[in-house]
Amino acid sequence: MEDTRVLHTLKEYFGYDSFRPLQKKIIDSVFAGKDNLVIMPTGGGKSICYQLPAILLPEITLVISPLIALMKDQVDGLTANGIPAAFLNSSQTESQQQEIFKKIDSKELKLLYVAPESLQFVDRFMTDGKISLIAVDEAHCISSWGHDFRPAYTQLGYLKNRFPTTPMIALTATADKATREDICRQLNIPTAKKHIASFDRKNLSLDVRAGIKRFEQITNFVKTRKKESGIIYCLSRKNTEEIAEKLQRKGFEAEAYHAGLPAEKRIEIQDNFINDHSKIICATIAFGMGIDKSNIRWVIHYNMPKNLEGYYQEIGRAGRDGLPSDTLLFHSYADVVQLQKFASNSGNEEVQLAKLDRMKQYSEALSCRRKILLSYFGELKQEDCGNCDICKNPPQFFNGTVIAQKALSCIFRLKENEPITLVIDVLRGSQNEAVFSKNYQQIKTFGIGKDISWHHWQQYIIQLINLGYVEIAFHRGNNLQLTSMAKNVLFEGEKVQLAEVPDRKKLKRREENI
Ligand code: ADP
Ligand code: ZN
Numbered sequence: 040m041e042d043t044r045v046l047h048t049l050k051e052y053f054g055y056d057s058f059r060p061l062q063k064k065i066i067d068s069v070f071a072g073k074d075n076l077v078i079m080p081t082g083g084g085k086s087i088c089y090q091l092p093a094i095l096l097p098e099i100t101l102v103i104s105p106l107i108a109l110m111k112d113q114v115d116g117l118t119a120n121g122i123p124a125a126f127l128n129s130s131q132t133e134s135q136q137q138e139i140f141k142k143i144d145s146k147e148l149k150l151l152y153v154a155p156e157s158l159q160f161v162d163r164f165m166t167d168g169k170i171s172l173i174a175v176d177e178a179h180c181i182s183s184w185g186h187d188f189r190p191a192y193t194q195l196g197y198l199k200n201r202f203p204t205t206p207m208i209a210l211t212a213t214a215d216k217a218t219r220e221d222i223c224r225q226l227n228i229p230t231a232k233k234h235i236a237s238f239d240r241k242n243l244s245l246d247v248r249a250g251i252k253r254f255e256q257i258t259n260f261v262k263t264r265k266k267e268s269g270i271i272y273c274l275s276r277k278n279t280e281e282i283a284e285k286l287q288r289k290g291f292e293a294e295a296y297h298a299g300l301p302a303e304k305r306i307e308i309q310d311n312f313i314n315d316h317s318k319i320i321c322a323t324i325a326f327g328m329g330i331d332k333s334n335i336r337w338v339i340h341y342n343m344p345k346n347l348e349g350y351y352q353e354i355g356r357a358g359r360d361g362l363p364s365d366t367l368l369f370h371s372y373a374d375v376v377q378l379q380k381f382a383s384n385s386g387n388e389e390v391q392l393a394k395l396d397r398m399k400q401y402s403e404a405l406s407c408r409r410k411i412l413l414s415y416f417g418e419l420k421q422e423d424c425g426n427c428d429i430c431k432n433p434p435q436f437f438n439g440t441v442i443a444q445k446a447l448s449c450i451f452r453l454k455e456n457e458p459i460t461l462v463i464d465v466l467r468g469s470q471n472e473a474v475f476s477k478n479y480q481q482i483k484t485f486g487i488g489k490d491i492s493w494h495h496w497q498q499y500i501i502q503l504i505n506l507g508y509v510e511i512a513f514h515r516g517n518n519l520q521l522t523s524m525a526k527n528v529l530f531e532g533e534k535v536q537l538a539e540v541p542d543r544k545k546l547k548r549r550e551e552n553i
Contacts, residue, residue, distance in 0.1 A: 296320050
């Protein structure tokens, strides 16, 4: 296809003068009849990679998409731009479907969106050569390695056998290396050209904080951003409602959004947000897929997401216009425990737990977070980013051997039978019921850590966990246990470097300043 014709089409139908990085190369490869795998972050501009070829190719382009709720919007958008398109899914009546079959027969359509569940309709009347291109959107749904596995997607493997000469383009915003390989394998496109866009969204600041007094921290965060739109992601529906209500009481324009609300209500909330009538959405992850709002200025995770793909996709909804935007993640061990339970019940425990582990490592990192995040997507960076909390406030290390010895010996004296809260109570010599009921005031390490605040102990012990000296026995009351490495510190004088824990007051000032 000639370049001038392609550029002309870009301008005429989409209104753009030039391509974004990779788009042109991908489109050329599609015109060359190759199979392609496109990995591009949300907002990167994947749609044009198949919509533009669809306009110029002789026959129809089939788009497989799992987002039934969004098909109508997508098709309306295309039609408004003068691109004849339609969709087929199970929400339609038989006569509506007949109408579309007619249009296909008379070659009126350039694009046909189909839910994977409705593919059998296509099968009935299409043959190889009658389709110019097959696009598989949200292709990670085919892989149980991905974060959004959909069983209906696994049938898509037959498409390549059924339409062997039709080129295929698979697109996703979220795929680590294992998922990428799996997508190509399952779609039967082993020779697909892989186009991997940079996942580095430099305009998004990254901040991770301990989930202590979260609501207070959120209030401080939003009160300096009253004119800006943002999303607060929560794990449970109940949380979304509670936080929205608490924010409303404080005078913020906040609304809750989750899958349990009636459809009309959800659309209303979504529209209000898109049109800037409400500023804050407290939502479960049901919110955001396919929302085209370029000026979302911040995203907060009230709870930890279950993996880095989900996290990346959710923070990626901020700052699509390229302007500076802020993201804030709260992490807590309660969340980790909860997510571990979900993972154990997922039927895919090992993979889910490994992914959760990476998420945990990211939130507990003591080096540039963006580097860790990007390396997860296979992108290695030399330089620190300068736009994450660690880069802005690098931890200071000190000789924490004595602190480590105190904590480890306390855990030992408690026979590895108590959770972090009680270990800290004993270290600090707290006079409370939990301590007295077990006579812990009599053990040798009682009160040896009086001089260190509760918060500091908590942070030091978390570091000891991350350094591999202590483990949390998740299946046994979250008790702290020593690992084999701990004895090197206790008995062989191994030195432990700990990171300085910022003073709470200083931390608060910092939060107010950003
Ligand atoms: P994705 O599907 O990767 O999330 P979209 O295809 O929805 O991204 O594109 C994101 C936004 O970028 C859309 O508003 C789209 O119109 C815009 N966009 C895509 N390509 C270009 C381009 N070449 N120039 C300017 N804007 C573009
Ligand atoms: Zn950084």
